[in-house]
Amino acid sequence: MAGNTDPLSPRAKLAVTAGKAAAAVSRAAGRGSGSVIGGKVALRLDPDLLAALAQHLDVVLVSATNGKTTTTRLIAEALRASGPVVSNALGANMPAGITSALAGGSDAKYGVIEVDEKYLAGVARDTTPKAIALLNLSRDQLDRAAETRMLAEHWREGLAGTKAVVIANADDPLIVWAASSSPNVVWVAAGQEWKDDAWSCPACGGVMQRPGDDWFCGQCGFRRPAPSWALHGDHVLDPHGSAWPIHLQLPGRANRANAATSAAVAATFGVPPQVALERMYQVQAVAGRYDVVSFLGRDLRLLLAKNPAGWLETFSLIDPPPTPVILAVNARGADGTDTSWLWDVDYTRLAGHPIFVIGDRKLDLAVRLEVAGLDFRVCATADEAVQMAPPGRIEAIANYTSFQDLRRRVGN
Amino acid sequence: MSDNSLRLVWIYPDLLSTYGDQGNALVVERRARQRGLDVTRVDVRSDQAVPTSGDIYLIGGGEDRPQRLAAERLRRDGGLNRAVSNGAIVFSVCAGYQILGHEFVNDLGEREGGLGLLDVISTRGEGERCVGDVLGDIDPHLGLPPLTGFENHQGITHLGPSARPFARVSLGRGNGTGDGTEGAYNDTVFGTYMHGPVLARNPLIADLLLKLALDVNALPPADDRWYEALRAERIAAATQPA
Numbered sequence: 001m002a003g004n005t006d007p008l009s010p011r012a013k014l015a016v017t018a019g020k021a022a023a024a025v026s027r028a029a030g031r032g033s034g035s036v037i038g039g040k041v042a043l044r045l046d047p048d049l050l051a052a053l054a055q056h057l058d059v060v061l062v063s064a065t066n067g068k069t070t071t072t073r074l075i076a077e078a079l080r081a082s083g084p085v086v087s088n089a090l091g092a093n094m095p096a097g098i099t100s101a102l103a104g105g106s107d108a109k110y111g112v113i114e115v116d117e118k119y120l121a122g123v124a125r126d127t128t129p130k131a132i133a134l135l136n137l138s139r140d141q142l143d144r145a146a147e148t149r150m151l152a153e154h155w156r157e158g159l160a161g162t163k164a165v166v167i168a169n170a171d172d173p174l175i176v177w178a179a180s181s182s183p184n185v186v187w188v189a190a191g192q193e194w195k196d197d198a199w200s201c202p203a204c205g206g207v208m209q210r211p212g213d214d215w216f217c218g219q220c221g222f223r224r225p226a227p228s229w230a231l232h233g234d235h236v237l238d239p240h241g242s243a244w245p246i247h248l249q250l251p252g253r254a255n256r257a258n259a260a261t262s263a264a265v266a267a268t269f270g271v272p273p274q275v276a277l278e279r280m281y282q283v284q285a286v287a288g289r290y291d292v293v294s295f296l297g298r299d300l301r302l303l304l305a306k307n308p309a310g311w312l313e314t315f316s317l318i319d320p321p322p323t324p325v326i327l328a329v330n331a332r333g334a335d336g337t338d339t340s341w342l343w344d345v346d347y348t349r350l351a352g353h354p355i356f357v358i359g360d361r362k363l364d365l366a367v368r369l370e371v372a373g374l375d376f377r378v379c380a381t382a383d384e385a386v387q388m389a390p391p392g393r394i395e396a397i398a399n400y401t402s403f404q405d406l407r408r409r410v411g412n
Numbered sequence: 413m414s415d416n417s418l419r420l421v422w423i424y425p426d427l428l429s430t431y432g433d434q435g436n437a438l439v440v441e442r443r444a445r446q447r448g449l450d451v452t453r454v455d456v457r458s459d460q461a462v463p464t465s466g467d468i469y470l471i472g473g474g475e476d477r478p479q480r481l482a483a484e485r486l487r488r489d490g491g492l493n494r495a496v497s498n499g500a501i502v503f504s505v506c507a508g509y510q511i512l513g514h515e516f517v518n519d520l521g522e523r524e525g526g527l528g529l530l531d532v533i534s535t536r537g538e539g540e541r542c543v544g545d546v547l548g549d550i551d552p553h554l555g556l557p558p559l560t561g562f563e564n565h566q567g568i569t570h571l572g573p574s575a576r577p578f579a580r581v582s583l584g585r586g587n588g589t590g591d592g593t594e595g596a597y598n599d600t601v602f603g604t605y606m607h608g609p610v611l612a613r614n615p616l617i618a619d620l621l622l623k624l625a626l627d628v629n630a631l632p633p634a635d636d637r638w639y640e641a642l643r644a645e646r647i648a649a650a651t652q653p654a
Contacts (some may be wrong), residue, residue, distance in 0.1 A: 199427070200427055205477060205481045341431075363638065368435075368612070370638045371438050371439055
């Protein structure tokens with residue numbers, strides 16, 4: 001048992017056992033993995049359980065608006081080069097889900113943990129992480145979430161003086177604001193296509209100037225820090241100036257950025273970039289995302305995009321026209337019930353693709369596409385959309401619950 | 413304005429474009445072009461001067477600190493007030509609506525001066541945020557079908573004698589004053605709490621703005637099929653028990 005010298009207290013052991021029992025009951029009742037209910041039961045019996053479980057691990061926390069599940073997976077794969085890893089790989093990223101995941105990994109050396117943005121400061125306090133990876137912050141579910149800048153402020157306060165090495169994206173001003181209260185930051189130039197949540201300086205409110213890839217506030221001294229790691233096209237540049245090629249199975253610029261950040265995290269644990277990257281190449285899908293499935297005799301690639309920044313990154317990775325595209329949007333609780341964000345997505349990027357629209361809120365999307373001047377067809381079901389699509393692999397882009405609906409329908 | 417051109421000004425997308433309200437600019441632009449107008453859209457960032465020669469000005473919603481910054485910069489700039497005295501049409505949403513009034517409560521909990529273009533005063537409510545779908549009837553003088561939208565705010569807006577309520581809600585909170593009013597307007601300046609964006613949910617409001625700007629009583633018909641389908645769905649969803 002790597003590093004696991006202090007046994008759990010009797011109370012903590014009882015809590016773990018009770019949590020596992022609750023999870024088993026939940027699974028038996030057909031209510032999913034049971035990890036959240038198990039974690040809730042365990043945390044109620046021992047509120048300090050998360051801290052107790054984390055005590056034996058080298059903990060890495062990962063948070064962001066987009067890319068946290070994938071990056072958590074990439075870091076976990078990389079660190080397996082150096083020892084056993086426990087991780088909340090399925091994205092249960094609030095304290096109960098995290099507790100449940102850690103309770104399942106008593107022989108692990110590393111805990112690689114995805115954390116919901118709202119809980120980062122608290123989980124960082126409980127788990128005393130060795131490293132924290134911060135990828136990006138942008139608008140998401142504004143009908144129920146905190147304001148984006150306030151979230152950055154909350155991180156900044158919660159992480160001030162942390163002992164962890166913070167691995168942070170130098171290209172996102174909100175991330176830089178959040179991370180720069182930490183004494184030990186490794187800046188990664190990971191890029192951020194979406195810029196519309198950071199035109200206003202998080203420090204002073206001045207208007208941000210953004211020439212090329214640089215950014216700085218026109219009023220105060222807040223500016224892009226010099227990165228020690230960088231994503232440069234298809235390569236990661238490390239602090240020694242070596243360029244390492246990235247050959248991920250996962251598509252797109254955003255995933256190369258996630259790999260660059262993951263390589264920087266792995267390096268803080270002594271795993272060299274080449275070893276870390278090689279291990280990341282094994283990942284071909286993450287919780288169904290990027291999976292190519294066969295359905296009704298057609299190939300569909302399943303892509304999750306939950307908010308304007310995510311849609312923008314997704315548009316840049318899909319195959320060019322005339323590849324058919326299915327767009328699916330719901331507005332259930334987990335998606336956010338306001339569909340106004342559709343208007344922050346630049347759908348003119350889909351010009352030339354045959355477009356098929358499904359989901360609970362297909363009519364919101366229809367008006368959006370009509371105003372964008374695009375041709376599209378509204379379909380009652382995924383089946384109908386697939387049957388109508390012209391030949392070729394279909395790109396299916398869906399927001400959160402519509403992605404789950406689609407996975408269920410195509411048997412993924 | 414010259415016969416066939418329309419200048420559409422989108423105020424401060426860097427500060428007041430957080431809730432998809434730029435959709436309002438896209439809808440007005442699209443519907444104007446469909447009527448054969450030559451549209452120039454000007455997006456004015458908060459470090460730029462507000463042009464005074466626009467025909468229609470749109471302002472969206474934003475978070476609390478950006479709202480204060482926008483009010484400070486618009487007061488200092490003065491361009492929007494000059495545009496309104498030149499007869500321009502203004503349509504504002506949520507934080508932008510509050511800024512057009514005499515004053516509102518800013519992110520520091522202080523009273524912040526607005527532009528005084530609408531006879532309203534806004535304060536902050538004590539209770540829960542108003543979040544959810546809204547249904548209402550627009551002031552009959554405007555001759556428009558029912559209002560559908562989405563609200564997400566904590567403001568309370570009181571109307572003075574020279575502002576008329578834009579709508580009365582049957583679902584949702586609107587101005588938050590408890591009297592069922594939603595939004596406010598005078599001859600040329602409109603304010604609402606509705607997102608959605610509101611002009612995508614209610615394209616005939618966009619047409620009203622165009623008619624006021626063009627000083628005409630009617631516009632050539634547009635293909636409203638998808639808007640109508642969306643409106644019918646949202647109105648049905650709002651009137652069905654959850």
